[in-house]
Amino acid sequence: MALRVLIVEDEPEMAALLRRGLEAEGYVVDTAPEGVHAMTLANDRPYDIAVLDVMLPGMSGFEICRWLRRQDEALAILLLTARDAVDDRVKGLDAGADDYLTKPFEFVELAARLRALRRRDAIGGARVDVGTLQIDVAQHSVRTDGRELRLSRTEFDLLRLLAINTERVVPRSEILDSIWGSTAHVDPNTVDQYVSYLRKKLDASSTTARIVTSRGVGFQLIAPPRI
Structure with missing residues (x-):
């Protein structure tokens, strides 16, 4: 249809x-x-x-x-x-x-x-947990410690991409291709802007998950264990 x-x-x-x-x-x-x-x-x-x-x-x-x-x-x-x-x-x-x-x-x-x-x-999947973040891919929702973290659609897609790749740094080019569908028509600085928006929301929440920058390469979502 x-x-x-x-x-x-x-x-x-x-x-x-x-x-x-x-x-x-x-x-x-x-x-x-x-x-x-x-x-x-x-x-x-x-x-x-x-x-x-x-x-x-x-x-x-x-x-x-x-x-x-x-x-x-x-x-x-x-x-x-x-x-x-x-x-x-x-x-x-x-x-x-x-x-x-x-x-x-x-x-x-x-x-x-x-x-x-x-x-x-079209992206399927169930739930991805990173630290205290609970990312429901099907419902497009994120919760931490029982509270909903309100994200824009693009912020959610960026978080999801980083969350399913926590074991590695995700290059900017891969983020552009996965989320915007191309590296040809989008300013690479767009990735940094959205990372900044998402990082501020994570930092303002109670989650242990944080986005770290690998200079000149890309970004990685990490979640130090709670003590």
């Missing part, structure tokens, strides 16, 4: 271009020029992926993202932003976005990001 994508974009030419490209990739696509229309569509039918422009009339892409995330935790959300400021990226992640693209971008890059999001959903 074809996956259904919701595009929220107020520029008609851009919306039409994205629609044609994604339909050629085999997706079923609906478009909305602003937030109220998008919310109406999302109430009427389920979507697998949402592609949201940040700069929209009325509700911003961040606000729509928060609303969509409250309706469906499993929805994959990609933000399109004309600004590359770190604050915008952090705001998008905090709103519940899984990934973002900065305009202008090539359609092949967007398609690669969506394929990567689809692969994440």
Whole structure:
């Protein structure tokens, strides 16, 4: 069954271009020029992926993202932003976005990001424990000492990847390929940014698990035993 994508974009030419490209990739696509229309569509039918422009009339892409995330935790959300400021990226992640693209971008890059999001959903498995972390792969949830650790989809996928490879350092290139589906269209610094977001959340929790950096190579999740 074809996956259904919701595009929220107020520029008609851009919306039409994205629609044609994604339909050629085999997706079923609906478009909305602003937030109220998008919310109406999302109430009427389920979507697998949402592609949201940040700069929209009325509700911003961040606000729509928060609303969509409250309706469906499993929805994959990609933000399109004309600004590359770190604050915008952090705001998008905090709103519940899984990934973002900065305009202008090539359609092949967007398609690669969506394929990567689809692969994440295809990953099976049960539970992975690292120290006090309990990572439920099927439910996309993380708990430590009985408390839920709230992570964005991308933060969860990064933690899962590190958790199933605790015996080794995971190279940046492998992280890019596993989570974003490519090393060609993604800035390698993106990995460091997401590691930083995840590390702060781990450090603020009660877990014994920590992410360590192997300079010039990659990252490893370790969990010293409790005494």
